[in-house]
Amino acid sequence: xxxxxxxxxxxxxxxxxxxxxxxxxxxxxxxxxxxxxxxxxxxxxxxxxxxxxxxxxxxxxxxxxxxxxxxxxxxxxxxxxxxxxxxxxxxxxxxxxxxxxxxxxxxxxxxxxxxxxxxxxxxxxxxxxxxxxxxxxxxxxxxxxxxxxxxxxxxxxxxxxxxxxxxxxxxxxxxxxxxxxxxxxxxxxxxxxxxxxxxxxxxxxxxxxxxxxxxxxxxxxxxxxxxxxxxxxxxxxxxxxxxxxxxxxxxxxxxxxxxxxxxxxxxxxxxxxxxxxxxxxxxxxxxxxxxxxxxxxxxxxxxxxxxxxxxxxxxxxxxxxxxxxxxxxxxxxxxxxxxxxxxxxxxxx
Numbered sequence: 001x002x003x004x005x006x007x008x009x010x011x012x013x014x015x016x017x018x019x020x021x022x023x024x025x026x027x028x029x030x031x032x033x034x035x036x037x038x039x040x041x042x043x044x045x046x047x048x049x050x051x052x053x054x055x056x057x058x059x060x061x062x063x064x065x066x067x068x069x070x071x072x073x074x075x076x077x078x079x080x081x082x083x084x085x086x087x088x089x090x091x092x093x094x095x096x097x098x099x100x101x102x103x104x105x106x107x108x109x110x111x112x113x114x115x116x117x118x119x120x121x122x123x124x125x126x127x128x129x130x131x132x133x134x135x136x137x138x139x140x141x142x143x144x145x146x147x148x149x150x151x152x153x154x155x156x157x158x159x160x161x162x163x164x165x166x167x168x169x170x171x172x173x174x175x176x177x178x179x180x181x182x183x184x185x186x187x188x189x190x191x192x193x194x195x196x197x198x199x200x201x202x203x204x205x206x207x208x209x210x211x212x213x214x215x216x217x218x219x220x221x222x223x224x225x226x227x228x229x230x231x232x233x234x235x236x237x238x239x240x241x242x243x244x245x246x247x248x249x250x251x252x253x254x255x256x257x258x259x260x261x262x263x264x265x266x267x268x269x270x271x272x273x274x275x276x277x278x279x280x281x282x283x284x285x286x287x288x289x290x291x292x293x294x295x296x297x298x299x300x301x302x303x304x305x306x307x308x309x310x311x312x313x314x315x316x317x318x319x320x321x322x323x324x325x326x327x328x329x330x331x332x333x334x335x336x337x338x339x340x341x342x343x344x345x346x347x348x349x
Contacts (some may be wrong), residue, residue: 001255004113006050006056006104007034007287008237009040010193010204011210012118013331015243016072017046017249019260023251028067032056033075037345039204056100067111070254073104074118079208080302083167090167097171098178100134103306105182114189116253117179121268121307122169125160129304140276141235141306154239154310157194170176172263180263182232186187189257193249196268196309199240201336205344212240212280213333217344219284219291220337234278239269239308242324250321262317268309273326280330287334 001024006092007013008031021027029048032105034055035041042151044051054061056075076097079085101117108115132150134141143150149159161173176192183190197211205213249267275283281293314320337343 001026002030003072003254004030004032004065005049005072005074006032006100007073008046009035009043009181010037010074011177012198012243013072013074013245014046015200016247018245019244020254021048021249023247024254030068032065037204042224042346043310045050056103057095059106060106061265061340062103065107068113069216070098070114070116070252071104071108071255072116072237073101075100076118078120078168079206080122080166080168081208085328086209092236093167094171096187096287097168097175098110098199101175101178103269105179108188109182109186109198113255115179115183115191115236117175117190117192119172119176119192119194120169121155121261121266121309123161123165123173123194124155124169124307125162126164126302126304128160128197129164130214134305135308138233139233139249139278140237141230143306148257149311151312152267152271153253153265153312154270154308156310157264157313158326162257165194176264183259183263184196189259190263191225191253192264194264194266194309196241196266196307197238198246199242199333200242200244201332203333210328211238211277211308212275214344215277215280216284216330217331217337220288220334221279221341221344222291223344224294225291226294226296228296232295232297234281234293235276235305236303237272237276237308239274240326240329241268242275242329243307244324245324248323249314252318252320262313265314266309267311269321269322269326270311271308273322273329274308275326277289281307283330287330292349300346
């Protein structure tokens with residue numbers, strides 16, 4: 001089987017390129033990346049992967065790509081602050097995440113290749129998430145009532161995606177819709193995996209994206225950290241998804257052309273792999289020593305107090321569930337931070 005991974009030098013793409021050959025015998029991987037993200041040059045070489053340098057926004061850059069059976073689209077500007085924080089323009093965000101998807105879909109149409117699109121939990125409505133009734137328990141927010149799209153396992157596929165969801169979220173939601181339409185119109189399989197917060201060693205984490213990695217690396221380097229908004233107590237909760245668990249799901253999806261299956265699934269670490277920033281700080285202090293965390297009660301745009309993914313549909317559809325524990329993931333990141341003390345400055349240049 002021949003597979004193309006876009007964004008292959010990013011954290012998700014690079015992790016998949018390393019893990020999938022062991023899960024799918026005979027897999028041939030071609031990688032595609034613009035190398036625009038700081039840190040991506042570190043991942044230029046992966047055993048057995050042919051890397052093609054190009055920009056998904058440029059349709060002509062895709063003309064040299066070989067025909068494959070499946071595309072795993074892991075290319076994106078993944079920051080919820082992208083396009084509004086002054087570091088990149090709104091147009092750049094839309095072109096990277098939506099125009100890139102369009103060009104990739106035209107490639108799939110031309111070669112009749114299946115598509116696995118990596119999407120995000122941040123397609124969920126910010127208004128709806130902020131409206132969830134919450135109370136504080138053990139240094140974290142906890143929902144106190146169930147609403148449509150929310151179960152005791154987290155947020156499921158029926159949760160509201162009404163705007164606002166950030167420019168990042170809206171480009172991914174539009175990409176989902178466009179991908180499903182292309183698949184239906186031109187008869188190729190499409191699967192959309194809405195991922196929770198990916199976390200693991202070698203991640204290019206920032207304060208806006210990859211928070212588990214960012215927080216641990218910044219703690220290890222004794223960089224300034226602060227709790228922002230929601231009372232400035234670090235009560236916000238997210239769940240962590242290890243990329244090796246993501247790889248197991250994708251290995252099952254590859255080659256499965258049954259479009260009767262649900263095409264959009266939520267995948268994440270779930271409740272057992274969720275943690276608040278305050279809880280993460282306690283873990284960091286125990287593993288790496290004390291470090292002061294500042295407080296800023298002014299909230300940030302697009303932030304939400306609680307977001308945990310309910311992966312029940314992925315379990316029933318694909319017989320998948322996360323296996324790598326939160327403790328193992330945090331320990332892995334901390335070891336990497338200890339062994340690479342300059343990592344956070346290298347990938348946030």
